[in-house]
Amino acid sequence: MKEEPLGAGMNAVRTWMQGAGVLDANTAAQSGVGLARAHFEKQPPSNLRKSNFFHFVLALYDRQGQPVEIERTAFVGFVEKEKHLIGHQYHIPTAFRAL
Numbered sequence: 330m331k332e333e334p335l336g337a338g339m340n341a342v343r344t345w346m347q348g349a350g351v352l353d354a355n356t357a358a359q360s361g362v363g364l365a366r367a368h369f370e371k372q373p374p375s376n377l378r379k380s381n382f383f384h385f386v387l388a389l390y391d392r393q394g395q396p397v398e399i400e401r402t403a404f405v406g407f408v409e410k411e412k413h414l415i416g417h418q419y420h421i422p423t424a425f426r427a428l
Contacts, residue, residue, distance in 0.1 A: 364397060366390040 373385035
């Protein structure tokens with residue numbers, strides 16, 4: 330990753346990060362790159378929608394069992410019932426994006 334001064338603004342950061350580290354599905358499958366397992370080390374609170382601040386730890390592992398580190402995430406929003414995937418159960422329906 331390249332380092333940018335904070336004064337450059339988020340748009341500059343988003344510009345150089347777009348597409349960084351993104352692989353198409355075929356390349357990822359052939360290279361072995363991808364997430365194989367995830368689990369909560371610390372669960373989010375059950376009253377998440379009523380919280381102004383919440384903390385949880387989600388551990389991610391690649392196909393070789395090595396931990397995957399995400400440096401920063403952003404809260405996207407809550408997943409409303411009408412947008413739930415069929416057959417999936419949501420303990421706490423939230424969406425985050427890895428930056």
